[in-house]
Amino acid sequence: MEDNKIEAELKRKGFKITKTRVSLLKLFGKNFPPFSQKEIRNKLIKSGLVLNKTTIYRELAFLANEGFVSESDFGDGKKRYESSFKGHHHHLICKECGDIGEVVVKGDLKSIENEIGKRKKFEIKSHILEFFGICGKCIKNN
Amino acid sequence: MEDNKIEAELKRKGFKITKTRVSLLKLFGKNFPPFSQKEIRNKLIKSGLVLNKTTIYRELAFLANEGFVSESDFGDGKKRYESSFKGHHHHLICKECGDIGEVVVKGDLKSIENEIGKRKKFEIKSHILEFFGICGKCIKNN
DNA sequence: CTTACTGCAAAAAGTTTGCACACAC
C-alpha cells in the first residue's frame, strides 16, 4: 500500500496527518528491518526531526493497531517494529554481527500448526518464530 | 537428571550447594511451566523461603549457564524459566486464560531450518517458536 | 580460611501514564 492510500484511509477514519505519522510511514516504506523505538528515533533525528520517545511509542502502537506496522520480539527485552506490508516473514538474526535477514517460511508451518491444533485441541491464532545463528558473511570471516 | 546428580556435578565444578540452588532445582523438578522471576519468587515465598529477587535472577542465570534451566520469551517483556530436562519443546499460550501448554514439534522444523540454511546461506543455531491462540477449555466456554 | 553466594540499595533500560498545551482540519 502506498503512503497516499494509507493517509486517505487514516483521514477517512477521522485521524490526522501529522509529521510524526508521515515520517514514520516514510521511514517504514524504505525496506526497513525491524528496529527498536530508540533506533527509529535516532534515524528520525538524523534526518532532522525532533520527536519525543513517548510520541514514537504512541505512534508505533497506533500504527500497529491500525495494521500498518507489525511488532516483533527477539527475546532481548525490547520490541521491534517494521512495516506490515512486507508480508508475513521471519528473521535470521546473526549472533556475530547482529545483522537481521528476512525469510519466508513456506507452507510447512501452516501444516505444523494444523497438526498441533488437532493433536492438542488448541486453536492457533498466531506465532513467534525467529532464527538465530551465523550469517554467510560472518561464516566467511571465521 | 535427578537432583543428586545435578548437585554432584555442581560440587565437582567447585560450586556450592545453597538453599537457593536446592529450592530452585526442586521447584523445577515438579513439572513446572515457564515462569517469570516474580512468579518463581512468589512460589518460593509461599513455601516459606525468603529470597531476594537479585539472588533469584543470579541463580537462574547461573543455572541457565550450566545448562539446567532454559529461558523463553513470550514477547511480553519478561523472561521465563523452566527445567532443561523436559527436552526441547514449544508453548501454546492461551490468549484468553493465560494457560501455557507444551508441544513437541516433530522433525519438520529441522527440515525447514535445513532448507532455509541452504537457501539463505545462514547457519541456524537456535530458534524461538511460540504459539498463541485459544485453548480447548476456553473454546468450550465460549 | 577461602571464595562462592547473598542481600540491599541503587541504577539501568524499556515502556507507560497524566496532564497541560499544540496543531490538524
Place this chain on the structure above:
DNA sequence: GTGTGTGCAAACTTTTTGCAGTAAG
C-alpha cells in the same frame, strides 16, 4: 472551535550492578 496528537516529567516494570557481609566446604 473541537478533538486528535504531542511534549514533558514522572512512574512503572523488569533486570543488572556494586559492594559489604554471610556461609558452604
